[in-house]
Amino acid sequence: MRLDLDTYKEILDTITRNKSRSLLTGFGVFWGVFMLIALSGGGQGLREMLQNNFAGFATNASVIWAQPTTKAYRGFNKGREWSMDTKDIVRLRHQVPELDVISPMIFGGRRTTTRGTHTFSASTIGVTPDYARVAAPTLYYGRYINDIDMKQERKVCVIGKQIYKNLFPEGGDPCGKTIRVDSTYYRVVGVNYSSGHAVNFGGSAEETITMPESVLRKVYNRGTAVDLMAVTGKKGVVMSTIADRMRTTLARAHSISPEDTEGVTVFNTEIMYAMLEGLFQGVNFLIWLVGIGTLISGAIGVSNIMMVTVKERTGEIGIRRAIGATPKMILSQIIAESIVLTAVAGMSGILFGVGILQLVEMACTTDGMVMAHFQIDFWTAILSTMVVCALGALAGLAPAWRAMSIKPVDAMREN
Known part of the structure; x- marks a missing residue:
């Protein structure tokens, strides 16, 4: 089938022959693409907003602070109050050489x-x-x-x-x-x-x-007290592997049980970042699952409508076959109509989704600074377009196969 101007006019005439039906059919695809774009862009913006809460904080850092002891040790009862001091900086530097920055606060x-x-x-x-x-x-x-x-x-x-x-x-x-x-x-x-x-x-x-x-x-006359210690590891050091050694170093210096994980609290930010990454991997999977599911349901709707259209055009298809149209030409015609319908609806969904995301991004602007970018990247848009076209082709296969199976004599008799 040659894709010339006459062919496009014929496809457009077929699609617009029943405007209401084509509009409702295309809406399913439009909504599926819009949901995919909106969820994807919204998920990206939400991820950026959460990441902004941790912006600038080192991923290989630990925070250490003192709390009342929870274990009795060396004659001291549990519940004892204690505090770190400036000597602990030297202790950590000497006994945990894997540390890079040790910053008291x-x-x-x-x-x-x-x-x-x-x-x-x-x-x-x-x-x-x-x-x-x-x-x-x-x-x-x-x-x-x-x-x-x-x-x-x-x-x-x-x-x-x-x-x-x-x-x-x-x-x-x-x-x-x-x-x-x-x-x-x-x-x-x-x-x-x-x-x-x-x-x-x-x-x-x-x-x-x-x-x-x-x-x-x-x-404020704080003497040598240290309320909190923020530390980072040298390149390649996993903070969880040295957390126990940091705790033991401080615990022994202050007569606290090395096993008292609450008395000497060591919080590793890598755990926090790992949880955040795992959360958004799940969110991204859910977004694509919902988006693709909605698209497939829209494609099924397109396939069903195209099947009805083929049945209505049985006589027309029979005449085409009688005057020399090959099965391949009929197949190309039906699939092309399906692809055009889904592509137009899909591109409309992409444009509408991007527009809505842009409005959301403008609403998240403070002091002239964009707090989060609620947009999809270029390749996501390209992938969405390719998926829409592929679904359009698949949606047209069953109706096209039925059209190919129509015999000219049967079609002329039915007409």
Whole structure:
């Protein structure tokens, strides 16, 4: 069958002969493709939103903190309160050489922050510059805490997004300006736009003031205490393989049972990332299962309608056969009609799905920044188109085979 202009006109005439039936038949395919695109793009956006909660946090990291003991050990009853100190940094460095970054953190609690007439209650934390290698900040303005800030105990700070919006409602770069935390003044050196809703220490990152650990330690008289230890492994090190050694190192130094997994809590982020990855593998499988299932049901509808169409055109097909049309020509004609119907409906579904996803993406824009991209990639669209065309060809096989089996004499008699 030659695909020329006359052929396309004939296919279009056949499809539009019964507009309502063709429209309802194509809607099944349209809806199936739309569901596949919408679910795929929505799943991608949801995945990105969840990943943003962990954005910047190292995948090979562990977080260690102290809790009341749950086991009696060396004459101490369970339930004993204890805390880490700066000597634990040296212990971990010497006894667990697989560690790369060891960053202590201390919390200053919720503090009243003031600039002029503007006031905000913010969390305060003290960190070392290495903490940026554990949880990379998203700096909208300025810089992060550096080594000179630590050594010279500079009263500088990096503020979160909500603090910036409340204390600097006029906008602009706040770096170099001062804010007051309780009775102490600090110079702003950076604005951190990280959200990190799933990984927060001491409070939401958007409402946190980060300052040099050495400064917070002195201002709030924290001595040598360490509230939390964030560590990362060297390249190729699996954190779960050294978690017990880290726990044992700290437990022995503080007379805690090495088997007390709650007293010395070691949380590996690789577990969290593995769970997230497993979750989205299941979601992606479900999306394609639902989408392909809907497409197949639409294709079955196309096949049934084409079967009805072939039966209605029995006389026409008989005349074609009588004047020399070969079975191959009849087969090509029916399959082409099926492919065109499904392709047009499928492409409409893709365009409509992409349009809806674009509107959802626009709704997820904050401060001019897209929080998640609810879109499908180019190859997903190509694959969807190929699947639609393939289903269109399959849907036309049974009707085309029936049309081929029609004998000219029987068709003329029926006509």
